[in-house]
Amino acid sequence: MKSLILLIGIALMSSLFSGCMTVKSYQMMYVNDTEMMLNPQKIQQFETNFQTYREGASGANGGKVGGGCGCN
Amino acid sequence: MLQVPTEAKWGEVAVVTNSMEMQKKTSLSLALIAFLGMAQAQSNFSIDSLTTMKPMSKEVEANFLSSYYHQEGDNAAVTGGIGTEKLTDISNVFILNVPIDSVNAVNLYTGVDYYSSASTDAIDTQVSSASSSDVRAFGTLSYSRLNLVKNETYSFKVGFSTEFDYQSISAGISYSKEWNESNTQLTASGQAYFDRWALIYPIELRGSQSLSGAGRQSFNGGLIFSQILTKRLQMSLSSEIIYMSGLLSTPFHRVYFQDTEIANLEKLPNSRMKIPLSIRLHYFPFDGLVLRAYYRYYWDDFGVIGHTASLEAPIKLSQSFTFTPFFRYHTQEGSTYFAGYQEHISSDEYYTSDYDLSALNSQTYGLGIKYYPTFGIARSQPIGPKKAVLMFKYAEIRGANYQRSTGLNAFVTSLNLGFGFK
Numbered sequence: 001m002k003s004l005i006l007l008i009g010i011a012l013m014s015s016l017f018s019g020c021m022t023v024k025s026y027q028m029m030y031v032n033d034t035e036m037m038l039n040p041q042k043i044q045q046f047e048t049n050f051q052t053y054r055e056g057a058s059g060a061n062g063g064k065v066g067g068g069c070g071c072n
Numbered sequence: 073m074l075q076v077p078t079e080a081k082w083g084e085v086a087v088v089t090n091s092m093e094m095q096k097k098t099s100l101s102l103a104l105i106a107f108l109g110m111a112q113a114q115s116n117f118s119i120d121s122l123t124t125m126k127p128m129s130k131e132v133e134a135n136f137l138s139s140y141y142h143q144e145g146d147n148a149a150v151t152g153g154i155g156t157e158k159l160t161d162i163s164n165v166f167i168l169n170v171p172i173d174s175v176n177a178v179n180l181y182t183g184v185d186y187y188s189s190a191s192t193d194a195i196d197t198q199v200s201s202a203s204s205s206d207v208r209a210f211g212t213l214s215y216s217r218l219n220l221v222k223n224e225t226y227s228f229k230v231g232f233s234t235e236f237d238y239q240s241i242s243a244g245i246s247y248s249k250e251w252n253e254s255n256t257q258l259t260a261s262g263q264a265y266f267d268r269w270a271l272i273y274p275i276e277l278r279g280s281q282s283l284s285g286a287g288r289q290s291f292n293g294g295l296i297f298s299q300i301l302t303k304r305l306q307m308s309l310s311s312e313i314i315y316m317s318g319l320l321s322t323p324f325h326r327v328y329f330q331d332t333e334i335a336n337l338e339k340l341p342n343s344r345m346k347i348p349l350s351i352r353l354h355y356f357p358f359d360g361l362v363l364r365a366y367y368r369y370y371w372d373d374f375g376v377i378g379h380t381a382s383l384e385a386p387i388k389l390s391q392s393f394t395f396t397p398f399f400r401y402h403t404q405e406g407s408t409y410f411a412g413y414q415e416h417i418s419s420d421e422y423y424t425s426d427y428d429l430s431a432l433n434s435q436t437y438g439l440g441i442k443y444y445p446t447f448g449i450a451r452s453q454p455i456g457p458k459k460a461v462l463m464f465k466y467a468e469i470r471g472a473n474y475q476r477s478t479g480l481n482a483f484v485t486s487l488n489l490g491f492g493f494k
Contacts, residue, residue: 022255023300030304030356034444035364035386035394038298038308038352043440043470043488046139046163050484051436054143054476055402056428057348057370057378 125223125250127174131494137165137183138487145427145480150195150274152326152335153413153425157480161187175218181231182211195274195324208235212242223250237270257298265290271323273337281337288318304356314346327425329418338424340409346372362386370404376429378404382436396440396470406431427478438472448492466490 023031030036040048145157165183172178188205214229225248233240244263250256267288273281292314300306325338350368357363363385370378382400389395407429409422416423443449444466452462467489474482 022253023303025253027303031300031306033356033362035362036306036354036356038306038354042135042137042167043468043486046141046484046486047436047472050141050482054428054480055378055404055434056376056407057372057404
């Protein structure tokens, strides 16, 4: 069921892409705002790091998957 | 040339959407529709789009980040799923981005962690062990190059991490392409980590138990697709595949069994496959407010399946101040190899009492405050013949409280100071 929901989401999003209008560079005031950046914020890395370890799950969130045992 | 979707294209979208509704009972069909939708998106975006990728800024950027983390809990894996998990970690990171010219740049990411851990102090119950407090140093050096004609970015990086009982080296590559007037971006990346343990066993098991290998390797490949949807809305889809092999258990984690009083070392398979998928949606509904929504699905072959959702709402109180309340929820099914203290059977093939791998849910909530004046917080007098100026651009602080259903609670506070030199 969860996989089905995920696939529905992907299908909807892919349909959205195909219908998107191109935003011109002079119209990018909002999407270029520092709070709109799609990369994780630098200051979030510490939270992501401990959550990665405390939840036994890493990846696709900017957290590391190596370089430190995180075993404590 | 760039193609703007026509009414006919919109009609095709509707057809796709309708066909989705008709066939949504089968995930296979949906996957096909998703693929077709993606393919159509590709057809709308000409590869020969206008060159809009911007040259690199001439500004040298530096960030000093610091954090304090503290956790309390009573399920330490070192003592078999019981005992204190009290841990304090102080981390300092320095990031430096130096543009060589308009298309080449190098980036340095380095830092030091200092931590003290009550549970690792229990490796040796007679003598306070070296790992009761430790220092981890780490660094990554990367180089990136833009191709402004093809709207492409290439980057390479190498890194290391070292602590008392664990060493790691890493290397990675990344390729990114923008098209559709930089409305669309695809990034592919790959990384490899080669780690090595110093095998330290619990005091009472030394001599009677040992592990055959001390190496651990991790390989991960990722794809990120980013798309500007409207003037105020953009999103990204991220997928990764991670393969780990070698010693995936921790050599000083104990496991206690229900059918014998003799403890053993944690035992886990020597390979693990992880597949996380995530979607991020950022929306600027009106001046003064941004909404950042995030969802992640996680699967691995240890049996852990996780769902994570978060929402952040940066509120721009003025041109200089931004307050960001946030909330994150995570839930996961536990690993099939997990059981608590004295719950395993000694004849089990694999076993761990590490509650990080248990079924759990967690909540994180907190607040970030950012002070980012348009012309910086402070600036130096012009320096040297080029009249370069060092600017203290912004400062931000963030605090988060973390509560896990297993009883573990944590608090982290972080500081980020941003500088520019141009």
